[in-house]
Structure formats: C-alpha cells, structure tokens
Amino acid sequence: MFSKSCEYAIKAMIFVAQKSNADTRVGIKEISKGTDAPEHFMAKIMQDLSRRKLIHSVKGPNGGFYMDASDLKNSIADIVKAIDGDVIYSDCVLGLKVCSEKNPCPVHFEYKEIKKSLIKMIENNTIADFNEKLDTGMYFLKNK
Amino acid sequence: MFSKSCEYAIKAMIFVAQKSNADTRVGIKEISKGTDAPEHFMAKIMQDLSRRKLIHSVKGPNGGFYMDASDLKNSIADIVKAIDGDVIYSDCVLGLKVCSEKNPCPVHFEYKEIKKSLIKMIENNTIADFNEKLDTGMYFLKNK
DNA sequence: TACTCACATGATTTAGAAAACATGATTTAT
DNA sequence: ATAAATCATGTTTTCTAAATCATGTGAGTA
Numbered sequence: 537m538f539s540k541s542c543e544y545a546i547k548a549m550i551f552v553a554q555k556s557n558a559d560t561r562v563g564i565k566e567i568s569k570g571t572d573a574p575e576h577f578m579a580k581i582m583q584d585l586s587r588r589k590l591i592h593s594v595k596g597p598n599g600g601f602y603m604d605a606s607d608l609k610n611s612i613a614d615i616v617k618a619i620d621g622d623v624i625y626s627d628c629v630l631g632l633k634v635c636s637e638k639n640p641c642p643v644h645f646e647y648k649e650i651k652k653s654l655i656k657m658i659e660n661n662t663i664a665d666f667n668e669k670l671d672t673g674m675y676f677l678k679n680k
Numbered sequence: 681m682f683s684k685s686c687e688y689a690i691k692a693m694i695f696v697a698q699k700s701n702a703d704t705r706v707g708i709k710e711i712s713k714g715t716d717a718p719e720h721f722m723a724k725i726m727q728d729l730s731r732r733k734l735i736h737s738v739k740g741p742n743g744g745f746y747m748d749a750s751d752l753k754n755s756i757a758d759i760v761k762a763i764d765g766d767v768i769y770s771d772c773v774l775g776l777k778v779c780s781e782k783n784p785c786p787v788h789f790e791y792k793e794i795k796k797s798l799i800k801m802i803e804n805n806t807i808a809d810f811n812e813k814l815d816t817g818m819y820f821l822k823n824k
Numbered sequence: 825t826a827c828t829c830a831c832a833t834g835a836t837t838t839a840g841a842a843a844a845c846a847t848g849a850t851t852t853a854t
Numbered sequence: 855a856t857a858a859a860t861c862a863t864g865t866t867t868t869c870t871a872a873a874t875c876a877t878g879t880g881a882g883t884a
Contacts, residue, residue, distance in 0.1 A: 537681065540842060543775040550786060563860070577843050583862055596851025597859045612787070631687040633823050642694060642810045642819045643756070646801050650794060657790050666786045675786045679777050684872060707830070721873050727832055740881030741829045829882080837874065844867065852859080 542619040545581050547571040547677045549615055550666045552591060552601050553608060561593075561600030572678035581619070588618045608667065612658040625655065686763040689725050691715040691821045693759055694810045696735060696745050697752060705737075705744025716822035725763070732762045752811065756802040769799065 538546075551570045555562045564582060568575040582601060586593045590610055593601050616624060628635030628644070635641045669675050682690075695714045699706045708726060712719040726745060730737045734754055737745050760768060772779030772788070779785045813819050 537771070537773060540775065543773075547774055561860095574843055576845070579861080580843090580863090586861080593861060594851080595849075595859085595861045597853070599851070599860050601861085627681070629681060629687075630691055630821070631684065632820065639820055639823070640818070641821070642813055643801070643805065644819075646805070650797050650801065653794050653797070657787070657794065661787065661790070669786055674784070675788075676776065676783055677774070677785070679783070705830095718873055720875075723831080724833090724873090730831085737831060738881080739829085739831050739879075741883075743830050743881070745831085825884100827883085830880095832879070833877085835874100835876080837872100839872075840870095842867105842869075844865105846865080847863085849862070850860085852857100854855100854857085 544573045545615050545619045553603050553663045553667045556602035561602045563600040608664040611662050688717045689763045697747050697807045697811045700746035705746045707744040752808040755806050
C-alpha cells in the first residue's frame with residue numbers, strides 16, 4: 537500500500553515517540569534495530585522527516601532524534617503525505633492516471649468508499665495514540 | 681495496491697469480455713491498445729491467464745483470446761490470486777512479515793476491517809458484472 | 825505440403841525503488 | 855583547539871518489477 541520508505545518512516549516515528557523525551561534522544565542505529573530497517577536507508581528517511589519538521593534532531597555526542605508534544609500530534613497521514621505524497625488520495629485500482637467521478641474506472645465507485653475509510657484511518661490516528669498502545673506491550677514494530 | 685501485471689490482467693479480462701464471443705476472438709494488439717498496456721508485456725500476462733484457465737485462446741489465423749460463459753463467472757479476486765498470489769489477504773500496512781491477531785502491528789485491527797471490505801469488493805464483482813457496466817459507456821479502461 | 829498467422833515460451837534488457845557508501849557539517853567534551 | 859560523536863548530503867550500487875526481444879509451436883489455408 538505504501539512505499540518501503542513510508543513503512544519505515546511510520547515505524548520510526550512510532551519508535552522514537554516511545555523511546556525519546558526532552559533530553560533523551562534516539563540514534564539511527566537504535567532506530568534501525570528497533571524497527572528492523574537497514575541503517576543507511578533509515579538514516580536517509582530520518583533526514584527527510586527532519587527536514588519536513590515531523591521530528592526533531594540534534595547533532596553531536598548525545599545527539600539523535602526526539603519528538604516534542606507538537607510532533608506527537610502528527611497523524612499517520614501526515615507522514616504518508618511527507619514521504620509518498622498524495623498518491624493514496626488519488627490512486628486507482630486499475631492504474632488509471634485520472635480516475636474520477638467524470639472518468640471512472642469500472643471499480644471506481646466501489647473503491648471510493650473503501651478509500652474513504654482508509655484515509656479516515658490514517659488521518660484519525662496520531663503518533664500519540666500509538667504511543668499509548670505500544671505501552672501495553674501488545675503491539676509490534678518488527679517480527680524477530 | 682496490485683502489481684502492474686495484475687492491473688493489466690484485470691483490464692484485459694474486462695476488455696476481452698466486452699469484445700469477444702464464441703467466434704470472435706481478440707488479438708494481443710487490440711487488447712494492448714484497448715487497455716493502454718505495452719504489447720509484449722500484455723502478451724506475457726495473457727499467457728499466464730490462459731495457462732491458469734481464466735481465459736481461452738486459439739492459435740493461428742483468426743485466432744486470439746475469448747471468454748466463454750464460465751470464464752465470465754470469474755471474480756476480480758480470481759484474477760488477483762492468479763497473478764499476485766494472496767498477498768492481498770496477508771499484507772500488513774507496516775510491512776511486517778507476520779502480522780496477525782497474536783502478533784499485530786499497531787494498525788492491524790483498524791486495517792483488518794478495511795481489508796475485509798476490500799476483499800469483499802474483489803470477491804463479489806465478476807467479469808460479467810463489468811461487462812454490463814461497460815455497455816453503458818460510462819466507465820473507462822484507459823484515459824486517452 | 826508449405827506458408828502464414830497468432831499465441832507460447834524463455835532469455836534479455838531497462839528503469840526505478842531500495843539499499844549502501846563516502847564525505848561533509850555541527851555539537852559536546854576534554 | 856582538538857577529537858569524537860552524530861546527523862546531513864550527495865553519489866553509487868543493488869535488486870526486482872516492468873518491459874522487450876528472439877524464437878518456438880500449433881492452426882488454418884491454398
């Protein structure tokens with residue numbers, strides 16, 4: 537559904553939210569281990585997220601990434617838009633460049649409703665929400 | 681959502697359903713033009729569909745592809761399973777290899793419901809259904 | 825039979841995402 | 855001020871889906 541980059545980005549945001557606070561930062565190594573993502577690739581993604589102000593970073597010794605209260609208010613949709621753009625809002629099951637009310641593919645109207653709930657899901661779930669969930673220890677960001 | 685191959689496969693099935701009957705077959709060239717897909721690539725996909733008995737083919741002069749009554753009863757899900765396998769049934773928003781009730785990613789339960797309606801959609805829509813739709817001229821398989 | 829048409833099969837190439845690498849810049853600590 | 859830690863940036867490599875190419879096979883027709 538999302539690009540690999542985007543999957544990693546979401547996982548990283550959730551992971552950092554869990555592990556960081558005002559003066560505890562999380563480094564790339566820890567993030568990539570905690571989310572089961574390739575280190576160098578994840579580094580690049582973190583820099584994207586940082587450039588787009590979805591997360592804070594500090595250089596140097598004891599540096600790393602962290603999230604403040606306003607970062608925690610971001611939704612999954614904000615991350616997806618930052619990394620994958622708005623394909624999720626415009627994509628077509630059959631791959632039509634333009635698939636709309638006026639120019640619908642054969643499944644346009646059926647998919648429309650599903651897409652609506654999909655968008656609702658990613659827009660209504662904030663990082664803070666996941667933070668609480670993960671605290672229960674009943675959810676996972678990686679398999680092994 | 682689906683692979684490019686799968687998108688083309690669905691379009692091709694719908695297209696052939698429209699254009700063919702017992703003694704009118706549709707050739708690769710016509711199919712690829714009618715669905716805006718690369719000819720050689722589409723040829724390969726048609727052969728997959730043919731091998732998996734989702735469509736009939738005839739070699740030689742006046743040969744081509746066609747669908748009989750039972751072919752028309754196939755659902756979109758049948759095509760998806762033939763081309764992409766059952767990833768749609770097991771995929772995870774965050775890319776976990778195993779994402780289940782026992783080992784859920786943070787969005788597993790929210791996505792579960794959406795996935796259910798997605799599957800329902802592709803299982804309940806048969807090629808024959810589209811055939812009728814397309815007759816109205818209000819749906820499209822390509823843009824230009 | 826021989827020729828042609830059109831699908832079938834397998835090998836090859838291309839393009840773009842995913843991943844890795846090399847180097848630069850900034851901060852902290854001594 | 856120097857060195858080490860850590861994020862930032864740009865380039866290169868790898869991998870796989872997507873697309874193409876070359877050749878084979880069966881069916882129809884004269």
